[in-house]
Amino acid sequence: SPTTANLLLPRLATDRAAMAASASAPPHSLLLAAVALAALASVAAARDENGVYDPCSDTRIQRGDGFSFGIAFATLGAFYSGGSVQLSPCDRRLSLASSGQLAVFRPKVDEISLLTINTTTGFNPATAGGYMVAFAGRKYAARSVPTFVSNSSYTVSSFTLVLEFNKGRLQNLHWKKDGCGACAKSSSLVCIGKQTCAFRTQSCKSQGPVDCSIGIQLAFSGTDKHESVLNSWYEVSNLRQYSLYGLYSNLKDTLSGQFNKFF
Template identity: 25%
Template structure:
């Protein structure tokens, strides 16, 4: 069971090859065994102000703490958020946060905010933290590579962006990611014609062989059962 006592996101959509998924483990903090191509896997995304909460202290060279651990849960602030998505291994796509939920995140986090991707336990497979919000802008897209070895989840790794496309869109470059200026997102009368709705909310792209399209809505945590509730 996930140790984070936080508000939780409910997953909507993700219609797939119904009946072909034999993975009945929905909790992202439970390790699953060998998977086949038509199976789905539950993957958690934790979000928090700053980045130091993911480490034992502010030293980013120390080991990452698992969002499934009581040690990390005890030190996270009330503003922290967690969502779960369930990609199907053989499909291609992304998950994104819909507008209403993203507005809530923008108001929930002050200054810079980071996310971490996780799944399993003993040990939990973790990505490195990545910033997705800055005080003056938003990261519209991150690319996550998910690797399996002999059908078992092995590791997550972010695809590094060289910011080659940022400047043509009048975007900032921060930590290797393009960042849409907050003023462009808040001003509907912006003269920057390259800015669209999709430049102002987060999408995490998952290259083959594993992905799914999921739209995420924020709901009160007391509307969920003790395990993560996923609609199909």
Template identity: 70%
Template structure:
């Protein structure tokens, strides 16, 4: 097993028709993504400062062609695209209250849909561009961002006509904070069809008195134990990302099966040092 190098941001289903997604942004500067208030409702949401994506590559685990390059020139999380292996893929994660992601408290919509009123709420947005079919850790420094101050839930999303969105996932309230998640992106013929959160049933924290098992599925830290909340624990949000399905050439995306075979929770120990390192680099950089 070997660690891939930290990547630089590239410059270059739930099928649901959206009424007003924001237009593509031409570039993503390193560490951050900005939206201007002159765009659509979602652009008014405050944006988070992001840590760079760290990719973990399982040596020999994937059959992708190593020489393949990026062919995806779509950079907006609210635009449609079809991907192949090794492409960059842009998606967003919105942070808000659980109810804010539903229309009339019944229909879950994409955060790109202007029928949601996220812009008028206490919401935030992150945008990531990982490489297709690489196991990646997405990390957000939480030294100044506390998810419970923004509703405590998150939804991952991408696409316009083919709008895919994950179910809302609980992150934090004033009592508990969940710091580790696994997000799987499912593609069919290169088109994103679904995003879903995979739980390990608290297997990753079994027997660890520092964690609490919430609803028999998520390992949580007591929020008062987190840095900035009176404690000393780094509660930075980490999302392990993997892929399944097929790309536009019908090549199978294998990274989720690699994670599953390795017992997904075992990777968090490996990632923990990377998270600490990235957090330190981030604080020094800014």
């Protein structure tokens, strides 16, 4: 079947889908611009009937809807209460309002997307705390485990995230390890933890020549509110040997000029 490519460029702060904030959402110091590239999807186009834009509100989705979720950046300990219980970034018991930074995305349900966070124009994931958590919902709060992004030595720029639904309700967010097979493709890459390729932070812009902007391959699994099966994670798992992030790297380079127009 033919592939589709839907490109959403970052907009100004008045963009409802990009801001996606309400009084119930935790305050944040920075909303990072997001680029979502939906590609290789065989799902027929459908109208977005999900009117919930706040990532800290609950909703049930169907295929073709937009779905808002957040990614919070902070230190590892900032995601835990009492040092042992991980809470959602929407939970006010955490101190993320003063220490965390936030990106909000709204991909289309069951399309494969590449989400990017530009780190060449001021945002530094290492100084933001070095870890990130993906999350959505309040009563039905779901959050991923914290995953390492960057410190003074290493920076991971490529991630795979799967949103798992049951009858349209978000149940979990899973970071999938990509392995170290791609590390040999660049002398700037090293394998850390025998699971992930990372750049040496000193080689990343602003210290070096490498664009270490964060790229997240996003896919969906489970069922929507009509119990239709969400298939995009199955498609991604079959394509992972080709690295979607590598496939889109040239496109990301062409967008760098577009980023500079907005920052």
